[in-house]
Amino acid sequence: MIDKTAATLADALGPVRDGATVLIGGFGTAGVPEELIDALRQQGARELTLVNNNAGNGDTGLAALLASGAVRKMVCSFPRTADSWVFDDLYRRGRIELELVPQGTLAERLRAAGAGIGAFFCPTGYGTPLAEGKETRLIAGRGHVLELPLHGDLALVKAERGDRWGNLTYRKAARNFGPVMAAAARHTVATVHELAELGGIDPEHVVTPGLYVDRVVRIDRVATRAGGFRQERAA
Amino acid sequence: MNGIQRRGKEALARRVAQDIPDGAIVNLGIGQPTRVADHFGAGRDVILHSENGLLGMGPAPAAGAEDFDLINAGKQPVTLRPGGAYFHHADSFAMMRGGHLDICVLGAFQVSATGDLANWSTGEPGAIPAVGGAMDLAIGARETWVMMDLLTRDGRSKLVAQCSYPLTGIACVRRVYTDLATFECTPQGLRLVDAAEGLDREALQRLVGLPIA
Numbered sequence: 336m337i338d339k340t341a342a343t344l345a346d347a348l349g350p351v352r353d354g355a356t357v358l359i360g361g362f363g364t365a366g367v368p369e370e371l372i373d374a375l376r377q378q379g380a381r382e383l384t385l386v387n388n389n390a391g392n393g394d395t396g397l398a399a400l401l402a403s404g405a406v407r408k409m410v411c412s413f414p415r416t417a418d419s420w421v422f423d424d425l426y427r428r429g430r431i432e433l434e435l436v437p438q439g440t441l442a443e444r445l446r447a448a449g450a451g452i453g454a455f456f457c458p459t460g461y462g463t464p465l466a467e468g469k470e471t472r473l474i475a476g477r478g479h480v481l482e483l484p485l486h487g488d489l490a491l492v493k494a495e496r497g498d499r500w501g502n503l504t505y506r507k508a509a510r511n512f513g514p515v516m517a518a519a520a521r522h523t524v525a526t527v528h529e530l531a532e533l534g535g536i537d538p539e540h541v542v543t544p545g546l547y548v549d550r551v552v553r554i555d556r557v558a559t560r561a562g563g564f565r566q567e568r569a570a
Numbered sequence: 571m572n573g574i575q576r577r578g579k580e581a582l583a584r585r586v587a588q589d590i591p592d593g594a595i596v597n598l599g600i601g602q603p604t605r606v607a608d609h610f611g612a613g614r615d616v617i618l619h620s621e622n623g624l625l626g627m628g629p630a631p632a633a634g635a636e637d638f639d640l641i642n643a644g645k646q647p648v649t650l651r652p653g654g655a656y657f658h659h660a661d662s663f664a665m666m667r668g669g670h671l672d673i674c675v676l677g678a679f680q681v682s683a684t685g686d687l688a689n690w691s692t693g694e695p696g697a698i699p700a701v702g703g704a705m706d707l708a709i710g711a712r713e714t715w716v717m718m719d720l721l722t723r724d725g726r727s728k729l730v731a732q733c734s735y736p737l738t739g740i741a742c743v744r745r746v747y748t749d750l751a752t753f754e755c756t757p758q759g760l761r762l763v764d765a766a767e768g769l770d771r772e773a774l775q776r777l778v779g780l781p782i783a
Contacts, residue, residue, distance in 0.1 A: 362622045362659075363645030364638035388659075415700040426698055435699050438621065439663025439706030446660040459667065459706045462740040464691075478740070507639040507656055508622050514658040542658075 339501045344374040347524045347552035351380040358487035358516040359387040366509030368493040369396045376400045382407045390414035390422035412438035448484035449518025457482050490520030497527035501548030502541045517547040524550045575767040577749045584609040586747045594672040600644035603675040621703040623662050626654025666710030674711035678718045680733040685743040685755035688735035708739035720748035727778045
């Protein structure tokens with residue numbers, strides 16, 4: 336019998352080796368697997384490469400993982416925010432490496448990894464500093480940059496509902512990087528707020544089919560601690 | 571600049587909105603361009619795309635009704651209009667690169683006369699670079715428009731012969747809406763669309779320091 340459900344976050348996470356590449360979903364306040372990030376920090380693996388759109392906010396979650404000294408390199412599109420002081424400090428002291436990737440290229444490199452694509456030519460970034468050192472080609476008269484897939488050893492994904500086969504649905508804009516990260520990692524762990532019986536998720540509504548997912552763990556729904564939200568509207 | 575009717579932020583947003591046709595699919599970047607959404611009026615059905623996986627984005631919710639799973643690219647709570655859709659990041663950026671968005675409106679540090687865009691980094695030493703979706707949007711949408719003040723605080727033109735800041739994209743900007751005038755960027759250089767009252771082409775050319783057709 337296939338049963339991917341785990342009783343605890345630590346069981347769901349399993350062993351994580353030093354030097355692993357960890358894909359972490361989430362964008363702003365939506366879809367951040369905060370409980371799994373905390374479990375990863377408590378598990379204690381070091382020299383990690385993290386892939387996330389941002390580089391942590393405030394002092395909790397991803398920022399706490401960075402502050403623990405467990406991270407060697409950050410791969411992201413937008414590390415600098417008003418409250419990214421943990422990353423900013425590590426970066427300015429030369430204690431963390433940064434690979435800056437345009438957001439769509441980040442998503443597509445993850446998609447390519449999950450889809451078994453060896454590399455792809457992408458027009459984003461052509462002629463900019465982010466294409467320096469990369470192979471380029473004119474295709475139909477337009478400049479393209481060669482981009483490589485971005486594989487993970489582990490993906491941490493926050494979903495909404497799941498079942499014991501690992502099928503997942505998401506909620507609103509919390510979907511963001513979840514589906515492509517789930518497919519791009521050798522081992523994918525998802526939190527859900529609700530565990531459904533097999534068949535309890537309409538097959539028409541499954542967003543991440545279970546074959547991409549290794550462990551599912553149910554967590555309570557709590558008010559978000561994820562960063563990026565400010566009460567006043569942006570100017 | 572006495573006697574010139576400079577467009578304020580709201581007037582500029584209204585001016586950009588005026589050129590967005592009914593039925594257009596539009597991405598309004600983050601910051602100032604998001605104000606454009608306040609000026610479509612009731613007669614137009616404009617579908618807003620947000621890079622984090624929304625199509626048919628609606629206005630901010632009422633205070634107390636925020637849903638932190640429903641936010642925009644600027645990470646502020648928003649709503650979804652009837653007919654809207656959610657999708658993942660790879661799909662969202664496929665919509666951009668694949669040419670499925672009609673227009674995106676971005677801010678800028680500099681734009682060259684032929685439409686090169688610099689809007690992600692001032693290249694200052696010690697600054698932490700961050701690009702987000704700017705490069706994908708700039709080259710992906712069928713038309714990229716820029717919304718900015720024409721002059722820097724110390725009076726230098728942000729429309730330039732060649733960008734000195736790191737580029738976001740090459741020859742990707744079609745129109746530039748500023749507080750003092752609206753321009754088109756073409757392979758031949760700048761073309762004037764309209765100017766603030768009290769400002770003529772010659773005066774604009776002196777401010778910009780470039781020929782304006």
